[in-house]
Amino acid sequence: MRRRQFIGGVAVCSMLRPLPAHAQSPKLHRVGFLSPGSFDPDTYPGRLTGELTKHLAQKGFGPGVHLELIKQGAEGHLDRLPGLVAELIASKVDVIVAFSYRVAAAAKKGTSTVPTVIFSTGDPVKTHLVASLNRPGGNITGISDVAAELAPKRLQLLKQAAPQLQRVALLWNAGDLGMTARYEATAAAAKTLNMTVLALGVREPNDFGDAFAAMEGSMPDGLLMVADALTALNRKRVFDFAATHRLPAIYEADNFARDGGLMSYGPDEAETIERGANLLERILKGEKPADLPLEQPTRFRFIVNLKTAQSLGLRIPQSTLLLADELIE
Numbered sequence: 001m002r003r004r005q006f007i008g009g010v011a012v013c014s015m016l017r018p019l020p021a022h023a024q025s026p027k028l029h030r031v032g033f034l035s036p037g038s039f040d041p042d043t044y045p046g047r048l049t050g051e052l053t054k055h056l057a058q059k060g061f062g063p064g065v066h067l068e069l070i071k072q073g074a075e076g077h078l079d080r081l082p083g084l085v086a087e088l089i090a091s092k093v094d095v096i097v098a099f100s101y102r103v104a105a106a107a108k109k110g111t112s113t114v115p116t117v118i119f120s121t122g123d124p125v126k127t128h129l130v131a132s133l134n135r136p137g138g139n140i141t142g143i144s145d146v147a148a149e150l151a152p153k154r155l156q157l158l159k160q161a162a163p164q165l166q167r168v169a170l171l172w173n174a175g176d177l178g179m180t181a182r183y184e185a186t187a188a189a190a191k192t193l194n195m196t197v198l199a200l201g202v203r204e205p206n207d208f209g210d211a212f213a214a215m216e217g218s219m220p221d222g223l224l225m226v227a228d229a230l231t232a233l234n235r236k237r238v239f240d241f242a243a244t245h246r247l248p249a250i251y252e253a254d255n256f257a258r259d260g261g262l263m264s265y266g267p268d269e270a271e272t273i274e275r276g277a278n279l280l281e282r283i284l285k286g287e288k289p290a291d292l293p294l295e296q297p298t299r300f301r302f303i304v305n306l307k308t309a310q311s312l313g314l315r316i317p318q319s320t321l322l323l324a325d326e327l328i329e
Contacts, residue, residue: 027066028065028066028067028068029061029066029067029068029094029095029284030067030068030070030091030092030093030094031056031067031068031069031070031093031094031095031096031097031280031284032070032071032072032088032091032093032095032096032097033045033049033069033070033071033072033096033097033099034072034073034074034081034084034085034088034096034097034098034099034103034106034107035071035072035073035074035099035100035103035229036073036074036076036078036081036099036100036102036103036229037073037074037075037076037229037233038073038075039071039073042255043229043232044099044119044120044227044229044232044253044255045073045099045229047255047269048099048119048269048272048273048276049069049071049097051269051273052097052273052276052277052280053067053069055273055274055277056277056280056281056284059277059281061281061284070088070091070093072084072087072088074103076229076230076233078102081102081103081106082106082109082110084106085106085107085109085110085111086110088114089110089111089114093114094114094115094283094284095114095115095116095117095280095283095284096111096114096115096116096117097116097117097119097276097280098116098117098118098119098121098142099119099120099229100119100120100121100176100178100228100229101121101122101127101129101176101177101178101179102175102176102177102178104116104118104121104124104129104140104142104178105127105129105177107140108129108138108139108140111139112138112139113139114139115139115140115141115283115288115289116139116140116141116142116289117140117141117142117276117279117280117283117289118140118141118142118143119142119143119272119276120143120145120178120227120228121142121145121178122145122147122176122177122178122179122180122181122182123144123145123147123148123178123181123182123185124136124140124142124144124145124178124294126181127177127178127181130294133293133294133296134293135290135293136289136290136292136293136294137290138289138290139289139290140289141279141283141289141290141292141293141294142276142279142294142295143272143275143276143294143295143296143297144294144295144296145178145181145182146267146296146297147181147182147185147186148185148188148189150252150265150266150267150300151182151185151186151188151189151190152189152192152193153265153300154186154224154250154252154265155168155186155189155190155193155195155224155250156193157250157263157265157302157320157323158222158224158248158249158250158263159193159195159222160316160317160319160320161248161250161262161263161304161309161314161316161317161320162221162222162248162314164221165195165221165222165248166194166195166196166221167195167196167197167198167220167221167222168190168195168196168197168198168220168221168222168223168224169197169198169200169215169220169222169223169224170183170186170187170190170197170198170199170200170223170224170225170226171200171202171211171223171224171225171226171231171238172200172201172202172225172226172228172231173201173202173203173226173228173229173230173231174201174202174203175203175204175230176228176230178228179226179228180201182226183199183201183226186224186226187199198214198215198218198220200214200215202230202231203230204230205230205233205234208234208237208238212237212241215241215245215247216245219245219247220247221248222247222248222249222250223238223242223247223248223249223250224249224250224251225238225249225251225252225256226252227251227252227253227256227266232256235251235256235259235261236259236260238261239259239260239261239308242261242262242312243308243311243312246312246313246314247312248262248263248312248314249261249262249263250262250263250264250265251263251264251266252264252265252266253266253269254266254269254301254303254326257303257304257305257308257328258303258305258328260305260308261305261308262304262305262308262309262312262314263302263303263304263305264301264302264303265300265301265302265303266300266301267297267299267300267301268297268299268300268301269301271297271298271299272297275295276295278295279292279295301325301326302323302324302325302326303324303325303326303327303328304316304320304321304324304326304327304328305328306327306328306329307328307329308328
């Protein structure tokens with residue numbers, strides 16, 4: 001009788017003992033992606049979200065097994081951002097990925113504890129998202145902006161393509177503090193190059209008509225457009241205006257040149273994705289954003305759309321074409 005009781009006790013203890021580590025379910029990490037617009041594949045947030053997910057899978061965070069993706073897009077209604085941040089927090093995300101300054105600012109206001117990785121926010125120090133690039137403090141890290149370094153190069157490339165350039169129109173989202181800081185860096189660079197600036201700030205799609213009217217009233221020699229969700233959404237209208245008026249233009253990201261813009265010069269998106277994925281991996285493994293310096297781009301790509309140049313009747317010097325990383329024909 002005692003022997004049967006002993007065997008029964010062993011069986012109960014075995015049932016109560018934790019399963020071996022190899023039999024336990026893997027930890028599921030939740031990553032919340034927050035966009036000012038949508039996550040369509042042809043948008044910046046859409047492309048980066050897809051590529052970041054691939055990189056995380058290569059690092060052992062496979063979607064559906066070790067990783068759950070929660071996407072929240074404001075669809076252009078930025079007043080929804082505080083509510084979307086609250087929804088991500090209620091979903092108990094381990095980290096928020098914020099695209100654009102307005103999104104990052106909403107995330108910062110909504111939580112001081114959930115780690116946040118930022119992309120395309122303008123200068124994060126100047127806009128007070130972080131204390132410094134090397135010691136961000138708080139719960140935010142990510143990819144920093146280098147507009148002050150890139151602006152002179154963009155303007156120089158535009159002038160090389162169109163040597164008559166003296167007056168440049170700068171088109172940007174004036175409702176975004178991060179993009180305004182990027183415009184200011186570009187305007188300062190233009191002045192050092194003895195260029196006159198036509199400032200064209202827009203806040204909503206209807207403002208583009210006013211910007212076009214201002215250029216028609218006093219046509220500039222060239223155009224530089226700061227890239228964000230608003231300008232990207234209306235890029236085809238800008239391309240059409242430039243084509244109609246044979247206006248040389250340079251943009252900040254590859255996809256603008258591939259979509260029909262004349263030229264682009266900006267950070268290598270592949271490097272941005274790789275560095276961003278590394279930051280996410282380190283956070284998911286337990287490191288604190290406050291201890292992770294913001295990453296700065298080190299590789300840049302110059303793309304020229306030869307088909308667009310031909311339609312503009314623009315003969316780009318061979319010396320400029322030799323600088324291009326990619327020529328689109």
